Amino acid sequence: MATIRGASRSVAGKVRRAARGTRVPQVDVGDRAQRLFKMLVEHYLAEGGPVASKTLASSTDVAVSPATVRNIMADLEARGLVASPHTSAGKVPTHQGLRFFVDSLISVQPMDARSVGRLRGSLNPDMTPNQLVAAASQLLSQVTHMAGLVTVPRPEQVSLRQVEFLPLSGRRVLAILVVNEREVQNRVIHTDREYDETELNQSANYINREFAGRSLMAVRAGVLDSMQNDKDRLDSLMQTALDVASKTFTDEDAEDHDYVVTGESNLVDSLASVDDVRELFDAFTRKGAIVHLLDRCLETEGIQLFIGEESGYRPLDDYSLITARYEVSGEVAGVLGVIGPTRMAYEKVIPVVDVTARLLGSAIDYDHARPG
Template structure:
C-alpha cells in the first residue's frame, strides 16, 4: 500500500508535529499536547483516532509506560522523505566552516572534516578516505642523519608527504644520497611504487650497481609508507554518543556500536554505498542492515576530487536527531571537502 496516499493532510500534520516534539523533548507525545501544538482545530478524541491509524500503519508506537506515542523508524522515514523542511546554512556560517577545511595535506583535511562533523552535530563524524588509483610519486629525497641512518622523504602527486627512516648496511655520502635521489626522480617520477619496483629490477644495474641496497630499501619503505598512510576512514567524536541518552541507556547496544567502530568493515561497506548516490542519503535504524545500528541513523554524502567521487562522509547518531540541522551540515561539509581536495583550475 502507498502509505503517502494513506495519510491525509491532517494525519501528516499530526505526524510531523509528533516527530518534531519527540525530537525536541525525548518524551512520548500525548493527544492533548498534539492538540495544542499542531494548529489543527480538532478534539483530542479525534487526534487519538488518527494516532491509532498511524500506529496501525507502523508510523508510531505506544511505550508501555505512557499514554503518549513515539515515532518508529518508519515514521522517521516518512517524516524525512515527505514532511521535513531543511533550511540551508547561512552563507556566513558556510564561509566560517570553509576556513576550517583549508587545502593542505589531504589526510589532514579529511581528519578536519571528520572533527567538524562531530563538533557541529555532537554525534560521531566519519570520513572515508579517498579511494584513488595507485599513489604516484612526485619527488623523493634522501637526508643523511648519521653514518647508517637515512631519512627518506616522499612527496606524492596529491601533495601528501611521508617520511621514513632507512637503516643501511653501509654509510652513504651526501653526494651519493643526492645522486640516488636524482636517479629516482629523473627515471621514476609519475610512477607508483609497484611500477618503480619493476623498473628498478630491470634497470638498476645500468643505473649504478652500488646504489642497489639504498634503492631497494627506499622502495620497500616507500611502499609501506604510502600504503599505511591512509586509514580506511577517520572517525571522530565517538565519545559524544556516550552522552546521548537514547543510546547510553542501553549499554549492551552501545558496546555493540563501539565494536562496529573498531571492526570497521561493516561501517565501511555502508558508507561505500553512498559513493554511488547523489547527494545526502539517510539510513534510519534497520535500513543500514547492521544490527548494532538499529537504534541509530547514519546521514551520509559522497564527496569528489576534480569532479570524480572518491569517498563519502557522514554522521552517526540516534534516530532521534534534529534531521533539519544535521542534513545540511553533512551536505555542506561534503561540498567544502570536495572543494578543499580539488586544485583550483
C-alpha cells in the same frame, strides 16, 4: 578556490534519491494524518519521549478531538509509522516512520551565507589534506554535537612529488615522501641487503625522474610493471631503485581507506543503552566494518541517510548515519558524515554535512592546484 553558492540546494531531493535500496515504506496517508504525524515527529525530535494524543489535539494547527487523534494514531501504528513504548504512554515514530518523515515531510533549507562562512573558516586551504580531514571531522562534531567521520582521500588522489631515501642501521631505509605538494610521509622499509647513500640517492633520482606527478597507486603499478617486464634489461642502478621502491610503495597504499572520527563521547548522551554505545565504540576502534559501510557511500551521489537498521550494521541499529561524498579535481576522493541518535534534527544536520563535503573538497582541491 571554488566558491560555494547555494550550497544546500535540492538537498532534500538528494536524500530521497540516495535512499534507494533501503526499505522505504509505501504509505498512503491522508493530509490530516500527515499533519498530525509531522507534528508528532517534530515534537518527538525536539523534546524526546512519547507524544500524547491530547498534546497533538491541543495544537492550534489542527481542529480535531483527542478521540480523533487517537484513531489516526492507531491507523499510523498499524502502518508501522508509530509505536507505543509503554502501554499507557503516547506514541513515538518508528525508524520506518522517520524514513517516511525525511523522504516525504521534511523541509531542508539552504544554509545562509554567514553559516557557510563559519564552516569555511575552519577548513583553511593552507592545511595539508590530512590536516583538513581532521579539521572537517572536528567541525562536524562541534556543529552537530554528534560523532563526525571523514575518510582520508583515496590513494588515487595522493600524488608523489618527490622521494628521498636515507640509509639506516642494518638493512633498513628511511623513505621520505613529499605528496600533494606539501605533505610529508616517512616510511621505514626493510630491504634484502644494505644500501649505501650513493646507491639510494641515485635510486631516488631515478624514481623522481620516472614517476613524479603520478598517484602512489600508479607509482606502485609502474614499479611492478618495470620489474616484471623489463627484468632482463635493467642495469644495477634501475634494479636497486625498483627494489627499494617496491618496498616503499606497497599494496597498503591501495588498501588504506582509513578515516578520522571525532566526538564519540557525544553519543554517550543518546538514548542508546550502555552496551550499544560500547559496541559502537568498539566498531570505531576496529574500523573495518565502518570503512566498508563508508565505501558503499562512495557509490552514490548526494546525501546518503541510514536510519537504524537500514545500514545493515548491527552497532548502528539505534543510530542514524548521514554521509556525503567529497570530490577533488572533479573526482570522488572520500566521504564524510555524522553518526548520531535517530532522534536528531535532520533538517539541520543534512545541510551541514552537504556543505562541509563541498568545502572540504574545495579546500583540498586548492592544495592540488597550488603550483609546486
